[in-house]
Amino acid sequence: NAGVTQTPKFRILKIGQSMTLQCAQDMNHNYMYWYRQDPGMGLKLIYYSVGAGITDKGEVPNGYNVSRSTTEDFPLRLELAAPSQTSVYFCASTTAGGASSYNEQFFGPGTRLTVL
């Protein structure tokens, strides 16, 4: 298994450009997440999905959009990039279980995005 994969690894955008960060997992996980990590800070949740066709906002959703057409893929779209979106973006996934059951959340390697 490749686990959680993210592309690209690095990207530089100009202000106002758009791009899509790709995330895929091959573990048949229902739950997928996008987090961002600003320099020297912890991760904050942008969007998440509990299954194909179901997405919801996290703590910092402004400026982003997501879709989940398949179990495997969970792309994150940035429209009109701004310097405030300079960050490292992590995708993660886990299996759906009972709310009280422990299921490890697996993280991708991250995408470093710079907006100039």
Next chain:
Amino acid sequence: AQTVTQSQPEMSVQEAETVTLSCTYDTSESDYYLFWYKQPPSRQMILVIRQEAYKQQNATENRFSVNFQKAAKSFSLKISDSQLGDAAMYFCAYRSLQGAQKLVFGQGTRLTINP
């Protein structure tokens, strides 16, 4: 909403010594999970240890152990016999038992190991 606070932006320790990283959290829930993650320079997020709130016994994984004080909402990580490979950012995280297993992270502590 739950919050997680790590009040030590940086810590350092001599190789082979013991270091403790602090974490406090705020929640109105009675059952939840707490985690410590390690993030080396590679940026990869690595799960170090987890604690179920309903378990009174502190979790231990080899050289890593926690001191979980539920009433005080405190969750510290102790690293014994520190090794150079332990140098990294460490994040404390909270997960509710309700909802979609979302993680709430603290700000992180950068740990330096002095040889």
